[in-house]
Amino acid sequence: MTRITLEYYAQLREQAGTRSEQLTTSAGTLRELYDELRQRHGFLLAADALKVAVNAQFCDWGRAPREGDTIVFIPPVAGG
């Protein structure tokens, strides 16, 4: 099991009802982790509509969560 921190922004923050949470996961990839959390929190968007960042760097969905990671799922952006 891997201990990680999640931070939520925008619609994911609202849907999760929190800005961050810590949890232990057995997910083998970030995609698996998102799918688990999507079920738990009822996130509307599928992983394909999002990007993911680990420790403030954009990452591949196939990367494994590692001990102590801070993970942020990034819904469609709208700056500017």
Place this chain on the structure above:
Amino acid sequence: MKHFSLSSEGFDTAELRTALQHPASGGFCSFEGWVRNSNEGREVDGLEYEAYTELALAEGQRVVEEAFARYGILAAHCVHRTGSLKVGDLAVWIGVSAAHRDEAFRACRYIIDEIKHRLPIWKKEHYVDGDTAWVACAHTHRAHDHVHV
């Protein structure tokens, strides 16, 4: 050197412009994004910008550094607002100075287009009818010309 910042309050653009003055610059271009009173047929009252600060700062810096490399400009800075904004408020400011106008125009365009698509910044619109919605950047990605570099 820092080329991108976030601001949770309104800011003075005259100071930002002055900081981009350079003796070798013959052209200055700026772009201001303002909060519009409508979007996709709905009347907008105001909006909120939320940013994933650490990554937005890093990615914003990368975008401006790319503009330096692509267009050979001499100075540039971009500021993006966060928090609550009303119709007419300044949402984003970009300034670029370069030896000639062409690089300044192109770099300014490059920066705003990339910022819109790449930075982890989200916009929640508040409508006049009381409803709210998170909106996604609706524009297709613009392929930047490579002719000039």
